[in-house]
Amino acid sequence: MTHHRPSTLPRVALILFILGIGLASVIYSPASPARAQEPTPSDDQVNVVAKQLYCPVCENVPLDVCPTQACAQWRQTIREKLTAGWSEQEIKNYFVEQYGARVLAAPPARGLSLLVYLLPPLAFVVGAYIVYRAVRTWRRAARPMASLPPAAEDDYTRRIEDELQRRE
């Protein structure tokens, strides 16, 4: 009986083929050009930072949707900083340094701006306490009325009836 031994040549060829494909995919992968040159950030990436900023010229309009030329220039600045590898926080710090803290959508929690963070929860707590006190007062006021004694047992009524009887 002859035992059929598969040739090792196809196996080696297969391994080489797989390795070749793997190597080619590494060399020609889409990431390769990115390493050679920083990609330009997309509008979405720019707007992630822009929506956290407000231009003082266009009050109450976030930078990502502001249509003015000034805001377009700011968005371009963000794009340039992102291309240069700046982080989101570094870009925000740059804008604060250039234009003041009022450009931030969320003001820093210090100085007078601290009130923005403290007042709403404080108002909620005070409001909840006032409601609690009011409800408690109403309940107390309602309780004696619900448990009023029958007329015959009412001490005041009894005294009046006694007085009337005495006068008769």
Next chain:
Amino acid sequence: MSDTPASPPPSPPARNFGRLLLWGGLAALLALVGFGLYRTQAGPVSSGPAPDFTLTTFDGGTIRLGDLKGQVVVVNFWASWCKPCEEEAATLEAGWQKYRDQGVSFLGVDYVDTEPEARAYLERFGITYPNGPDLGTRISQAFRIRGVPETYFVDRQGTLVRVKIGPIEMNELQSILDPLVKP
């Protein structure tokens, strides 16, 4: 025998203090909001001592308004994105050329702008007097400007004597500066 109904028991001191604190806090908050609204609604500074500031120019130098006492100073707020500013750019440069030897300084304060566009604007209009960004918008807030362009005139004593809202023309510039430069 007394028919007067019994007066209610006095509130405990703690409760009075709490109420006082609550009303005091509310009053302080209202005062703060009122002051903020007043500041927002108040127009530009138009008289009295000119707010002092230090301008870091695009060339890297620093100029302090207080150091220019003895000179007439024209402080112009502008921006590269501001179309009306373009109307007066040439006028201001011409004014600077005319009055620079008569003890007049011109300072350009670039409001909420980006540096490359600001530099291109200065080059485009051939502006040579000192200009710099309004870092942190501190200068514009001190003058309480409402927009650009706005031009402020400071006399030799450092007093703000005139404010021009909007683009300025040469005859108006002359009518303001001529009396100020007279010895």
